[in-house]
Amino acid sequence: MAADVTAGFDDSVLPFAVPDLDVRGRVVRLGASIDTVLARHDYPEPVSRVLGEAAALTVLLGTALKFEGRFQLQTKSDGAIPMMVVDFTAPDNFRAVAHIDEAKLVEAVALDQLSTGDLLGEGHLAMTIDQGSATTRYQGIVPLTRQSLEEAAHQYFRQSEQIPTRVRLAVGTVTTGGRPHWRAGGILVQFMPHSPERLRAADIHPGDVPEGHEILAGNDPDGVSDDAWMEARSLVETVEDHELLDPTLASERLLYRLFHERGARVFEPVVVHEACRCSRERVLSMLRGFSPEDRKAMIADDGKLGVTCEFCSRRYSFEPSEVEQGVTSGL
Missing domain, CATH: 3.90.1280.10 (HSP33 redox switch-like)
Known part of the structure; x- marks a missing residue:
């Protein structure tokens, strides 16, 4: 796998696989595209950060489509951001918008309740796949209960796709040319073993344990008892925000840091850009x-x-x- 730091990997999604761990995934890096979206609307900083996370997540999921169509992420909730919509049109276009409840945002800032979960509040998140008028749309819905978008995505895959999945998202700014420019990044990894038996969780309670002791029984939060998945999930959870946002750190280099002992295989990247479908x-x-x-x-x-x-x-x-x-x- 290439390990040299290279330029020109912004606004792209890099698919990869780690055969030794039976996992596949994608890394997304958004630069000028997400900066264009957020600067155009001049959202307050906390709103820009949450919408950037939603855009990174949508692009990660949308680029997995193997057909012409649309993938849409939409939230409706009672928080300072009562609605977000991110549209991804396969193979490479996205657009995004957020609605703001000004009074609730002022209150959230005053109380320093600015996490993604705080700003979204309670409601639901819908992910919709639309292949056009000739086919039925598929929609998966998960409740929003003041959790992060990462946690909501994990819940979506547990209940809708039943694929063990881990997602890390990051949004921030880098100052160049005298002004801050928004950036967003993310990594997604999914456990896809050849044998379905490996997706089964241990179903026997380990027996009596001291009160207050956590029972793990070899399972992760997805209910999967498999060493390969536990290793892959743990590695992805070590990824830090700056690694997903650093414009000098190529996606290949990040994957090398994570999986060099196992060996990762990368595929042709998908270049994405911001584009509206209106006319x-x-x-x-x-x-x-x-x-x-x-x-x-x-x-x-x-x-x-x-x-x-x-x-x-x-x-x-x-x-x-x-x-x-x-x-x-x-x-």
Whole structure:
């Protein structure tokens, strides 16, 4: 495996496998793409950090799609960030947006309750796979109970995919050119042994133990009793934030640090970038779906219907006659 520090690995996902441990995974490094998303909206720092985590997680999962389609992560909760949406369009585009409850954010800052779990609060997280109109969408939902996005992802894979999974996410800034630039990174590893027997947990209680002593019985939180998975999971949990954010540390070098004793195999990286799916045609079609009364209420003082994309902030303006013409003609 390549171990030299190289440039040009930002905004990419590097798939890898460790055959000796029966694990596969991906490393994501987001630079200019996530900085563009967060700088465009000028979110407060705590909100940018949480949305950056969500974007890194979505790209990690979305790049696993083997078909053209969309992977979407969406949260709805009662915290200072009541909603986040991150869309990934295979094979390589993503966009992201967050909604903010200003009053709750001020309160959270005052109380220094700024962890991801605190800012999201309680609600749910949905992960949706959409292959297009010809197929049924798949959606997995997990509750949000003030836990981190890493923990929510682990719960999703336990209940929806039943694949032992570990995720580490990091978001931060690096100052260059006189201003801080946002960066995000993450690593995902999954246990995929050839034999399903190795996914089974030990089902016999180890017997009487002293009160207060933790019972491990060789199992990890996923309920898997396998030394290879325990080793892989433990190694990934040692990854520190700066290792995922350092622009001079190549993903190959990080994997070498983790798995050099076992040997990791890396595959062709996927270059990703920020891109919105909005267009004048899509917005026009949406407007024509509203009732005549609603369209009339949307007309601004300048006599036009205006719509701003909440993802990319692009402004679209239409003459009422342009919208109505399509409605009457059946377009």
